[in-house]
Amino acid sequence: MTLPYAFRMKTQRRSTPAGGRPLRADAERTVTAILEAAERTLSRDPAATMEQIAEAAGVARTTVHRRFATREALIDALAVWATQRFAAAVDAAHPDTAPPLVALYQTTANVLGVKVGWGFAMSQASSANPEVARVHGDVRETCERLFRRAREAGVLRADVDIPWTRRVYYALIHEAAQNRDEKDTDALATLVVDTLLRGAGTPHPDRL
Amino acid sequence: MTLPYAFRMKTQRRSTPAGGRPLRADAERTVTAILEAAERTLSRDPAATMEQIAEAAGVARTTVHRRFATREALIDALAVWATQRFAAAVDAAHPDTAPPLVALYQTTANVLGVKVGWGFAMSQASSANPEVARVHGDVRETCERLFRRAREAGVLRADVDIPWTRRVYYALIHEAAQNRDEKDTDALATLVVDTLLRGAGTPHPDRL
DNA sequence: ACAACTTGCAACATCAGTGATGCAAGTCCG
DNA sequence: CGGACTTGCATCACTGATGTTGCAAGTTGT
Numbered sequence: 001m002t003l004p005y006a007f008r009m010k011t012q013r014r015s016t017p018a019g020g021r022p023l024r025a026d027a028e029r030t031v032t033a034i035l036e037a038a039e040r041t042l043s044r045d046p047a048a049t050m051e052q053i054a055e056a057a058g059v060a061r062t063t064v065h066r067r068f069a070t071r072e073a074l075i076d077a078l079a080v081w082a083t084q085r086f087a088a089a090v091d092a093a094h095p096d097t098a099p100p101l102v103a104l105y106q107t108t109a110n111v112l113g114v115k116v117g118w119g120f121a122m123s124q125a126s127s128a129n130p131e132v133a134r135v136h137g138d139v140r141e142t143c144e145r146l147f148r149r150a151r152e153a154g155v156l157r158a159d160v161d162i163p164w165t166r167r168v169y170y171a172l173i174h175e176a177a178q179n180r181d182e183k184d185t186d187a188l189a190t191l192v193v194d195t196l197l198r199g200a201g202t203p204h205p206d207r208l
Numbered sequence: 209m210t211l212p213y214a215f216r217m218k219t220q221r222r223s224t225p226a227g228g229r230p231l232r233a234d235a236e237r238t239v240t241a242i243l244e245a246a247e248r249t250l251s252r253d254p255a256a257t258m259e260q261i262a263e264a265a266g267v268a269r270t271t272v273h274r275r276f277a278t279r280e281a282l283i284d285a286l287a288v289w290a291t292q293r294f295a296a297a298v299d300a301a302h303p304d305t306a307p308p309l310v311a312l313y314q315t316t317a318n319v320l321g322v323k324v325g326w327g328f329a330m331s332q333a334s335s336a337n338p339e340v341a342r343v344h345g346d347v348r349e350t351c352e353r354l355f356r357r358a359r360e361a362g363v364l365r366a367d368v369d370i371p372w373t374r375r376v377y378y379a380l381i382h383e384a385a386q387n388r389d390e391k392d393t394d395a396l397a398t399l400v401v402d403t404l405l406r407g408a409g410t411p412h413p414d415r416l
Numbered sequence: 417a418c419a420a421c422t423t424g425c426a427a428c429a430t431c432a433g434t435g436a437t438g439c440a441a442g443t444c445c446g
Numbered sequence: 447c448g449g450a451c452t453t454g455c456a457t458c459a460c461t462g463a464t465g466t467t468g469c470a471a472g473t474t475g476t
Contacts, residue, residue: 233444259433
């Protein structure tokens with residue numbers, strides 16, 4: 001006896017790459033190629049087709065489906081993959097222990113390193129995946145902690161609103177990651193931090 | 209003789225609201241309701257269905273299709289509608305003639321007034337519609353002209369990169385429009401201009 | 417070498433979304 | 447009032463995307 005197609009569709013799930021035991025070398029390469037192609041393709045068009053992703057990966061569409069049961073599973077895997085790198089990048093900057101300005105610069109540079117090249121995956125912060133959401137939440141708190149430390153140290157003005165400043169900071173990183181024309185990560189990080197701290201105005205404008 | 213359905217699908221187009229002569233009062237109301245519902249619905253989920261939009265407008269899906277031949281036509285009409293308001297808002301601030309700081313503040317406030325409530329429509333800057341694209345291009349140039357004027361007047365530092373500053377400015381407006389918790393447009397404009405000009409740092413940080 | 421695994425291909429099922437249409441009932445406006 | 451317009455409803459046509467399956471051919475690891 002066979003179950004109705006529709007029922008099987010909603011029920012059957014293959015294991016996502018995270019959930020199985022080691023893949024054979026060729027399969028491993030394929031998975032990586034698919035994830036990278038998905039990033040490239042989806043960052044250009046978030047509504048891109050499985051077909052387009054498969055093509056970009058140089059692979060048949062059926063193969064994509066063999067590795068990622070559903071489109072959702074693929075995007076989820078992408079988000080998890082990028083999120084781990086993201087958290088690692090933040091952590092490596094010692095945002096809770098280094099002097100505020102140093103931590104701010106280092107964090108910015110590290111995050112830009114990940115964000116350039118994994119922009120789509122990183123935009124999945126509000127993922128359905130609780131792990132992804134948790135990590136993004138943690139990073140957000142780390143960021144605000146750093147900003148509070150910076151404020152106490154006199155790096156940030158005493159009257160700044162921390163959540164607003166964090167949003168501005170995220171937006172600057174986002175813009176810098178889009179912008180990158182010829183510039184390297186360090187130059188971009190300098191630009192972001194400089195803009196965040198000093199803004200674009202003169203210290204004491206004398207006219208309107 | 210009847211043409212094949214598929215052919216008609218790609219060919220037949222009803223006039224968009226902009227392209228016809230006056231509608232009867234009830235039809236006019238329906239069109240407005242649909243546009244407003246589209247904005248509300250699409251700003252929450254850009255992939256929302258015609259069905260969802262119709263429901264939000266309190267109208268049958270067929271009615272939406274009667275007024276806007278295709279989904280594309282609806283989004284286009286939305287973009288045109290918002291773009292006109294956008295251009296008018298910028299223009300009303302006299303960005304080319306008022307003193308730079310005044311113009312900057314006034315433009316910000318006016319644009320926020322439109323952007324809050326028409327966020328989705330305004331995000332369609334890279335619309336297929338040449339009119340929309342042209343207006344957004346014009347506004348962009350007006351903005352950069354204003355910034356150059358501000359730089360010459362000593363409001364912006366002499367070393368700022370105008371395109372980067374404009375991008376930052378846009379991003380700040382975007383964040384402020386999302387952010388609006390209880391704040392009115394003037395408070396938001398103050399926040400944006402203040403952040404753009406002064407940043408979040410202290411004038412002379414004495415530590416790292 | 418050989419068993420296990422992986423891939424491409426072709427074919428298929430299903431579904432959701434889009435768009436069209438005819439008709440009956442309601443609304444507008446001269 | 448009465449003709450013209452508009453809407454909801456039910457129904458249909460079509461398309462594109464997603465996901466499945468079986469099989470033959472190629473690859474991997476031991």
